[in-house]
Amino acid sequence: MAICAFIGLGVMGYPMAGHLQKAGHDVTVYNRTAAKAEKWVSEFGGSSAPTPAEAAKGAEFVFSCVGNDDDLRSVMLGDGGMFAGMDTGSVLIDNTTASADVARELYAAAKDMGISFIDAPVSGGQAGAENGVLTVMCGGDQDAFDRAAPVIDAFAKSCKLMGESGSGQLTKMVNQICIAGLVQGLSEGVNFGVKAGLDMEKVLDVISKGAAGSWQMENRGSTMVENKFDFGFAVDWMRKDLGICLEESKRNGARLPVTALVDQFYAQVQERGGNRWDTSSLIDLLARG
Template sequence: MAKLAFLGLGVMGYPMAGHLRNAGHEVTVYNRTTAKAEAWAAEHGGDFAETPREAVSEAEFVMSCVGNDEDLRAVVLGAAGALAGMAPGSVFVDHTTVSATVTRELAAQAAEQGVGWVDAPVSGGQAGAENGQLAIMCGGEETHFAAAEPVIDAYAKAIVHFGDIGAGQLTKMINQVCIAGAIQSISEGLFFAMQAGLDAKKVADLVSQGAGGSWQLANRAGTMVDNEFDHGFAVDWMRKDLGIALAQGKEMGVSLPVTALVDQFYAEVQQLGGGRWDTSSLIQRFRKMHGQDI
């Protein structure tokens, strides 16, 4: 059992930190809104701190799951940041979906004081976090990954090391690119089925048994047909992630035309007031175009 800190208690981080505590680890949490950290500590029997630096005191591993590049910098850097309190030999495990650029920047600063870094973004959404069934894609030195793997296994169904620092973030970009294309095609197919007078749920169930099947089709078709989007991964966050992927593609000279198009479709969903809707709400564009209720 290890002494841990977890920074960021959003819809993902809150249950992830809980799994670590349930596994028997000593866990201290930090959240920008201290009341949430207090609530977590009361529920799980761990401790909370008012700054990242205080939270990581004596921690062997520090996990983070915050919002974006700047949020990550905010909890890592500065006099009250995590690096100011981490001891040489400890390892920072970042579960935030951020750019490979900020990952390499912060990992380099961590290395200067003998702190290891593993970039470990996750896939599986809120349900995956709550059920401890996340797919975790990792980058970093092999020794740091090997040390962290048994700890993060508390909330994982799959953990894979892809290479050096930043490799985990690059893999997460690919994950989001694939999701975006899949949801757009499912939206087109389901709306086509409904307009054709077919039972779209039955169509989705059959298609999911064949070569057209996917996690998105199996888990989101029903709610898409029922016009329900108050769950899952928000459009606002998806646009953040796709922006990271598009910027990385531009830097590499790699064209991502479908991703760029779907990103603009998500912008239209935001304009419909759907920034906090689940990503499967892409189908709402079709309802709007055809004058249907959204």
């Protein structure tokens, strides 16, 4: 079993770190709000540290799961950052959804210090994190991935190396682009069915077995019919992710007309106070107008 550190105990990181500890790894955690780290230790064991650098000290594998590019730089760089505490030859696995640019930047900085860096954003949402069945998309060097993959398996059902540094983040962008279009299509279909007077539970049961079936339909269809959104992947987070996608598309020349439109729909959800609603709340714009 490995000596690990986990930086960032949010909705995703808290259970992910827990799965590492339950798998037999020795985990030290850091969280900006110390009380959250103390709660984690009382629930799972392990230990906590007052800074990212101290949490990372002596760890073979250091995980991070924070908010955005700037958050990453703040917990990795500087005297109290993870890099300052990590040993030569250790591996940093970043599970944050961030830009490919910051992944490449941190990969280069880590390499200069003799540290391996893997960008490894995840998909599967809060439920996937809690159940230890996330999909992990990795970018980086093969040897570092081969060392880290058995440890990542503690919270993953699928873990693949997608290519060089930044490839994990680019793959996550594809994931979010696909989800945006799927949720809008599902919202329009469900709203249409309701307006047509159909029993939508029956409709969803039937069409989910055919070509229209998707994870979103299986996991969000019924709650969309019931207008329940106070759970899941927040609209604020999705807008952050879609913003990354749209910025990257400007650089690579990909056209994202539907993604740009759905991003603006999410802006309208935010305007009506749905910042923390699940992404399936797109249907609220259709149901309530």
